[in-house]
Amino acid sequence: MTPQPHIEGAGLDEAFVSEPSSLFELLQRAITWDTRMRARLTASFGAPYNYSGITYPPVPMPPELEALARRIEDVVQHRITNSLINFYPEGSSSMGFHSDAYAHLQPGTTVSIVSLGGPRTLRFRRKEAKEHVVDVPLRSGSLLVMQQRVQDEWMHALPPEPEAPQRMSLTFRHIL
């Protein structure tokens, strides 16, 4: 895990998943996507989750996702009870600036993101100084781990990149 130079509390493993394209294809085929969001498709596994105004019921994790969650538990040293997956079918699919709320998360735990598919940039913007922007490129197979302080101090967004190929982000949290 490489600490991110400008974002205290964030670490990146560039090659966490050994065969990211197989996992991408498997999940793309297996998942029935939720279409309630305008800018991307989503799916939630594990504990029920209220995310961005949408309620997701409890759904068992597919074995491949469960295996990944257990590996991430070893890295972050706390339980993972939910994986919310975002599917960006086109480069224009995006996510606006936000920080992840901790109201339903175990305090002091992390939010982790495994990226699959086309490379995209996650843009961080300091809450206290909006002109302070840091771009973190997320390639397929990478794992980004964010401590709670990252959400306290920064907002993050996935801006549109019109030429970018399809991408999935698998997010992992300890939801109470």
Ligand SMILES: O=C(O)CCC(=O)C(=O)O
């Ligand atoms: O797709 C990404 O990498 C960003 C995911 C994210 O910010 C979120 O799920 O809250």
